[in-house]
Amino acid sequence: MEIKQTAMAGTLESSDLQIVLSQGTKGIEFDLTSDVAKQFGNDIKATIKSVLDAYDIENASVKVVDKGALTPVIKARAITAAQRALDLKDQPNWEVL
Amino acid sequence: METVDVFKNGSEVSLEQVLDNREWRSAKQTKLENGFPRATIVAVKLNLPGNVKNSAKIQQFFNAGWRILLASLNGWPIQSIELDISRPTGPEGFVVVSKDINRVKQVAIRFEESFPLGRFFDSDVMAKEAEGYQLSRQELGFEARRCFVCDENAKACAKAGRHSFDELRQAVNHTYEQYFVQDPFLPYWDERSVVEAATFACLAEVVTNPKPGLVDPVSMGAHDDMDVDTFIDSSLALQPYFKECITAGRTFKKEQLTELLALIRPAGLAAEQAMKVATNGVNTHKGAIFTLGILIAAYGYCTQDQKSTTLSFVQKAVSAMGAHLLLENEKVADRSSQELTAGQVQYQKYRLAGVRGEVYEGLVPLSDVALPALRKSEGTTNERLLDTLMAIAAAITDSTLVKRAGDPAINQEMIAWVAEFQKLGGAQTSAGMTFLSHLDQTFISRHLSIGGAADYLILTAFIARLMGLI
Numbered sequence: 368m369e370i371k372q373t374a375m376a377g378t379l380e381s382s383d384l385q386i387v388l389s390q391g392t393k394g395i396e397f398d399l400t401s402d403v404a405k406q407f408g409n410d411i412k413a414t415i416k417s418v419l420d421a422y423d424i425e426n427a428s429v430k431v432v433d434k435g436a437l438t439p440v441i442k443a444r445a446i447t448a449a450q451r452a453l454d455l456k457d458q459p460n461w462e463v464l
Numbered sequence: 465m466e467t468v469d470v471f472k473n474g475s476e477v478s479l480e481q482v483l484d485n486r487e488w489r490s491a492k493q494t495k496l497e498n499g500f501p502r503a504t505i506v507a508v509k510l511n512l513p514g515n516v517k518n519s520a521k522i523q524q525f526f527n528a529g530w531r532i533l534l535a536s537l538n539g540w541p542i543q544s545i546e547l548d549i550s551r552p553t554g555p556e557g558f559v560v561v562s563k564d565i566n567r568v569k570q571v572a573i574r575f576e577e578s579f580p581l582g583r584f585f586d587s588d589v590m591a592k593e594a595e596g597y598q599l600s601r602q603e604l605g606f607e608a609r610r611c612f613v614c615d616e617n618a619k620a621c622a623k624a625g626r627h628s629f630d631e632l633r634q635a636v637n638h639t640y641e642q643y644f645v646q647d648p649f650l651p652y653w654d655e656r657s658v659v660e661a662a663t664f665a666c667l668a669e670v671v672t673n674p675k676p677g678l679v680d681p682v683s684m685g686a687h688d689d690m691d692v693d694t695f696i697d698s699s700l701a702l703q704p705y706f707k708e709c710i711t712a713g714r715t716f717k718k719e720q721l722t723e724l725l726a727l728i729r730p731a732g733l734a735a736e737q738a739m740k741v742a743t744n745g746v747n748t749h750k751g752a753i754f755t756l757g758i759l760i761a762a763y764g765y766c767t768q769d770q771k772s773t774t775l776s777f778v779q780k781a782v783s784a785m786g787a788h789l790l791l792e793n794e795k796v797a798d799r800s801s802q803e804l805t806a807g808q809v810q811y812q813k814y815r816l817a818g819v820r821g822e823v824y825e826g827l828v829p830l831s832d833v834a835l836p837a838l839r840k841s842e843g844t845t846n847e848r849l850l851d852t853l854m855a856i857a858a859a860i861t862d863s864t865l866v867k868r869a870g871d872p873a874i875n876q877e878m879i880a881w882v883a884e885f886q887k888l889g890g891a892q893t894s895a896g897m898t899f900l901s902h903l904d905q906t907f908i909s910r911h912l913s914i915g916g917a918a919d920y921l922i923l924t925a926f927i928a929r930l931m932g933l934i
Binding site for chain 2: 376377378379380382383439440443444447
């Protein structure tokens, strides 16, 4: 699926995560900021990647600012961002959860 | 000891709702920052574990802290206040104040540190002019936030997942019990706030309806010389007296608290005058002038030097102030009945100690009956105060009621009425409200009134206001 518009989800509150999805051409490109990037950076990316896969998004630029979010929160924020980027808005892909 | 479940009867929210609400809050904060680019914004919410974020008790919890925080910001120019107490994802409030962000942040941290419920509050402070600016607690000279279960660094605890869900909830329940149940916490309030609380209490009593036999906005009850306006006039006329009582308590430096009572008695007599002038000679608040004045002075005494206190300390002070009051009952025993108050006449007739006895004992029904009833009742303020009034009426010997009935046996009847009211489910049920309306008619036709219970309701509303329970 092609990203139709740049979309954002989440906040910069502690234990949350903000994700901005925009169009890309060279696969999934991450730009991750997190205090725990060293220990959890790959986990965070993998969690988001699995959501994008479920939506068949192959090309995207993914900017992530993590404030210590737990995996279910990361997943939920990624789903919302994908929904918004694909202009699906109100029908989340529940199978991803 | 009753067990408290703060989360009882609360509705559950999903992770999506919580996350959506964060986005809503973030957008709300940005909007406020843009609307007030030069001011500082305080966003207040509770930090509670689990998927129940709102309930009657959670609202009591939030209200108590919210009032304290607002009071501590009150000296500065406040631009905007918004409160959404019934939000499913938890109560939220926003205050916009024209004051330097550092000063506001200090107030917010001090609130979280020193107010007993403060650990469960999140009061985020932000300003557009200081965008991306995150002044840490340490930089302001405060310690990092501590865990509310084990007192260690809160962030470390959360990351390590050191506590089970049950432990976290128990910590919330335990804090609620300490603040509201075991010995109600009474924060320090400035004199103006105390006078407002006392005036509020008088007005809250008279607007509560339908009260059996008592004056309310709909009915004059079993009284033919006063209505709701008389009570409003009277309440306002008592404000200078409330001020004198709190000042007397706050500045009293002697050993014997009986002298504090002696100190406010002339003010009490002047207040009776002021009441009569305001009401054209009607006795609206005579009992309340006596008990509320003593309670205010005792609270003032216990909160000298900006200390907070608890209800039991205030009750001990009330009792110490009234140590000689029963002797007064003895002294009047041989006076002719024209010079005597209703309470004194009843002492002569039935040896009922009346309101003097109540003060002597420290206004015990406040902590034993009235505040627990108010705390447990979960409806509107009117419904909660009706439930409380009825609980009080069954628990005290009401000298107005005895006087009107001409026989102390009326107490047994009162207890039976209250039991029936409670069996119907109280003021939150339509059956309970219908019962109260009928009881009001019974009281009117039998010329009965529970003036003593009404005075206690005023005392309860006053203390509840100080606690933040109402």
